[in-house]
Amino acid sequence: MGEEGGSVTLLCLTASSGVPLFCRSLGAPSKHQLPFPVIGSLNGVHMFGANLDVLLTAACTTNTHVVWRVFHNSITLIVLSSEEGASDFALGRLLDNAFSAMVLILGLEELVNIRNIERLKKDLRACYKLIDSFLAPLERSGDLTQCVECVPVPHGAALQECLEAFAGAAESRFGCLVAGGRLALATEPWWQLAPQELLLLSWLVGSLPPHAARDYPIYLPHGSPTVPHRLLTCQLLPGLEACLICGPSPALHTVETELVPRFWKPLLEPLQACVSPQPHSLPHGTTLPPGVLAFLLIHREQRSSQSSVQPPGSGGEGLSPRCRARALRHFYALVAARYFPWEGSPAPPQEPFQAGFPHRARHCYVVSATHKAYAIHAPQHQLFLLLAPHVPTFALRPLAARTLQRLTGDTAL
């Protein structure tokens, strides 16, 4: 990702014949196209193992991390990362997200029963934007946490009521507002979608070029991978979209020209407040203890998250926002993979340390030259903090507890 000169390359091939379907790359431009022999070898070594009943999952060289995965015996995805701190956990998530993005846009059927490879290659281009956003998540973390990123909404109750009425009038139970690719509000059934679907849908809406409205066929990777639904999006304001998932009715024209003006026009001002530029994702008036450079708060039950790499008061201290985001992602990947077992995550490799104890870690911290990091695993939340190096290590725990309290408003902690 730019600053450190690392690059990430994602290869997609057919599993049976090894025909390259696409290659997406970010970072070093000279590596934009991997030479065919390299692609062939990467696939070949995996196939060689498979023929001997050996599953090759990952490999490391001095500067590159490679992870392989085959989906439904039909599609092979290979990722190569030369980013510092790349982990199997993070790259595994990347592969999973990339395949689910392909299912979301093309449907599982087309990926499992490949009839025409040239046609498939052409169709896959529609997924590039979304897949590229996983290769360069910048200041985001939902791809890694599988928890949809939320933004706090001023005047939430009035907008929620309007959203419910809007979805109802469109004969849909699934409605939400997406602000800048993050979820602002959603109806209750929308929250019942699989966590990854919540995430993919808001990233999809955020990654598409701006349009007044869309009628976009989608296949929900977990709920409906073979039967398409219609995702309707209406751009209420630049950067703010009202989304609905519907069946055959209503027509886009009706939603756009009748329902949108009827329901949303009276709420122009509260809607404008949702898109006003705010680099931090904090409810109005919340402040964090000094020394907090970045935070990631996960609401465990709802599988949603809030995060910021420039919370108010953190100023220009030390690391740039981009570096903070990267450090926070690495810390999350380390902790989630090793210390905080997460419901539904791929079985984490157990540290020898952990296997020897009957209890599980609840707190975890890391101290480095540029920052300190602290994580809390609470009954309802997980909090990941990045702190300035001058914060004394003995103060990390109370400081993190206080931050969690302020963010969640829970005084019982």
Added chain:
Amino acid sequence: MAVSTGSVIVPDWHKSPEGKEYLATILRKNKRKFFGLIERPVLPPQMAADTASYKIFVSGKSGVGKTAMVAKLAGLEVPSAHHETTGIQTTTVYWPAKLRDSGRALIFRFHFWDCGEAALKKFDHILPACKEKADGILFLFSFTDRSSFDDLPSQISRVTEGSENFVKIVIGSKFDQFMHTDVTERDLAEFRRAWRLPVLRMKSVNGPRLADGRTLDGRAGLAHVAHVLNGLAEHLWYQDQVMAGIVPAPQPGTEETSLC
């Protein structure tokens, strides 16, 4: 289509001092201003103008540049690589123009409906949705793809089947690549004679950028597409007038459409 260029709309009005004032409502610091569905350009009270809204369906063979054309008209980044549009996407473009007869300024609101050919074939609801309550249809062909031009007649009859009230306009895209053109002036002249449809030309390439090197220069971009926007406005407004009985319907055989 008995409309010759400049007979309904004042062609270079956007360059006049008065036109520039109106243009300022869709620009901000030389960038195009974008409007959500619940917004519209705000005019100072002394410049009050009515808005004329039109739904326009963009039709054409896969890869002729439908999405690129709409992006160019809207002042958005023209995609560098082609991929088929998934489903339907709509785009709103505001354009102030002055009527020649009454001297009245109007804000035209073009609502483009663009959809991919594959989606059209795969899902039954897409074509009816695009045609529903449409005022006009743009038929696109590419100057670099002869077959897209040859396909126009069958496309026009296929898409307009069962409904005749659309304003039909043909647009030749990728005119920037005239070195590689597959469609000659003579072909176009013959086509216009046979079909009596207006033909416009489009260069769907990104225009100059502002000093930051990233943002598109909205004013320059609008100047590039002004002839297309005026052309659309002209034909759609004229059709409205005919429908309302304000101007007589064109007499067959007496018209001559000029090319812009």
